Amino acid sequence: MLSYGDLKARLVAGQPCFGFWSQLSASMATEILAEAGFDCVMVDLEHGAGSYRDAVAQFQAVKGTACTPLLRVPWNDPVEIKRALDSGAAGVMIPAVSSPEEAAAAVAACKYPPEGLRGAAPGIVRATAFGLQTDDYLATINEKLLVIAQIETLRGVEAIEEIAAVPGVDVLFIGPMDLSADAGLLGQTEHPDVQALIERVETAAVAAGRVLGSIVFPGRSAAQLLARGHRLILGHSDVEFVRNGAVAALADLRKLSSDLR
Template sequence: MYRKNQFKNRMLAGERCFGCWLHLCSPIAAEVLALAGYDAMIIDHEHGSGELVGAIQIMQAMSATPASSILRVPWNDPVALKRALDAGPEGVMIPSINSASEARAAVAACRYPPGGTRGAAYGLVRASDYGLAAKDYFENVQDNLLIICQIETAEAVDAIPEIAAVDGVDMLFIGPIDLSGSIGKLGQFDDAAVIALRERAEDAIKAAGKLLGGLAVPNLGIADMAARGYDFVTAASDITLLRDAALAQLKDMRKS
């Protein structure tokens, strides 16, 4: 159901929030994790195998919890963003934004005319409670929606001041794995050049006054992210939580 975006407002007020990625396409798993207390759940349609109806079912399962829903679209595509937004997430994440022009295109796809190019069907889509909250949704969606652009290449790091200056971009989210790969050091999180590039991105995002989000990886734990000023911290997905718990229990079982 349509509601005010407390997740976005809490971060803008200075509160650090914590999220979990969803790849299992399971409404039940999403509901369990939301009830456990994560502030936001990221439904991943870039690397996940889910479809839009499945994302709606996940959001329906989460609707009785305080957790916010973020839908990561497969790419910076206006049709993908239009359909994602009509489904009613409280935020969208757009991967691999490398320039201000790409950021402007993403924001335009999220906004109705005259400020953007989003096709209008707010009289009937889930985002507006199937039209029951159409007026409220139309009048407030621009301020209510959380727009997250991902920084995943060295090129994007160089362009952070310009990307951050685009009206409508709320958060820049560092993708540390692809960021390391962009300089030929995929997954080498202890490499000095990888660390320097990530820290340069963090510093530029904070200097621009934007919310900073990211993913914990080796050499960048949750405590490190707090010290670096991250506003939104993610560290696991439904798959990794299930996998790691199973491995840990089996290890204990086999010791007995």
Template sequence: MREDLLNRTVSEKLRAGRPVCAAWAQLGSNVSAEIFAEAGFDALIIDMEHGPWDMQNTLAAMQACKGTGCAPFVRVPWNDMVWCKRALDLGAAGVHVPYVSTREEAENAVRFCKYPTAGGVRGIAGSQRAVRYGLRKAEYYAGADRDIIVMVAIESPEGVANIAEIAAVEGVDGIFIGPSDLSTTMGHLADPSQPDVQEAIAKIEREAKAQGKFLGTIAPDWAGAKKLYDKGYSLVYFMSDTTTLSAAAHSAVEAFRQDCAED
């Protein structure tokens, strides 16, 4: 039996507000992507905004997810028609659009991810990986606008001020809160613990829920993620092939130094 072109299980869970577990792929490595996919994560977020990804290794990471049930999402570098189109043509099941601050920007993000028949501007092609190189075009075209997840990130005071309008945009499925960027743009360098940042996050949470959008964000580990899921978040990125590995490596080396230190 052939695998679905797009992972409807993940998209349906998110739109229903159910929990989905995700990991960051930030190394630019298809091997670490495969490890996360084989481990059972529901979604893998290929980070083209901050990670060293090009189109070829993004393709390889998506291929690493194939057959595992893990849906490849892409955080595109910017809210840009070409970047969204290229990620989707590779077969992305969802797009994470950074730094959306206005209703118009949110509308553009949706338009970039939809075909003209659904009110968008996405170019159509019949030879790319998403349509299995021309072998399953009709199937993909019939489901792409329905199944692809569009999630926009709120990372600025302007985005917080406009969150009600942003969350009301039809076609925006989820609202992602970028705590470090948000706190930094609010004057607190990578410190979302500040009271005004926490108030801003609470406002985003309220408005997203009021408009029926799922909530996404990041957490440093499962303990942090569990608290967010308990608050009603549906998509939390709580492992990374960079920071999780570096923390484990550092901890192992520290244990060695402590237990095997020379007198």
């Protein structure tokens, strides 16, 4: 049985939740991390190499665990959002939301009529357990779905107060790397100008009562994110775990070999 709403309820209540990014499209890696106890997985179809079929495999991998399946769509496109939701995502992240109109369009794409314009095929999609849970899904999903707007452009920062006021936007999630790029300071997330942009988003989100989130990045450790009011923290990815583990293990082996000389 698919589970919706628990992660959203915890976030709205102010509880910190910690997730990871699935970018390898490797369902067994996702399963390992879910079993380790992460609160959610963000399947990344913006920068990850996977397909919606791969995303379903990730969702199946976490079924039966306490890890909530989320998905970042490639763009603010109602067709992409519809496919993500029909696949069984309990929440979607929309990249580069830069105006209240874009935020409202994202929300509309997530909601069934009359609240939105999401296309309906509840009798056949995975989100309803292929029609076995249609009535409950249709009655509750508009309320339970987690809608995450990424703020990662200068336009988005300038309009942050208006975006935060759009009904149905549950989480404002800062994208520090793209924000630094749009500010002409690619990768310089610790630069005072980039930090000022980030702080404006943080202040506006908290003032509006929206859930605030981000990744861990230079300029914001996990402890700093929590102190600034962030509650959805996607600190690591499966790529990082594999890469960093491999680099550390090989460094230890190289050191042992060096010590023999």
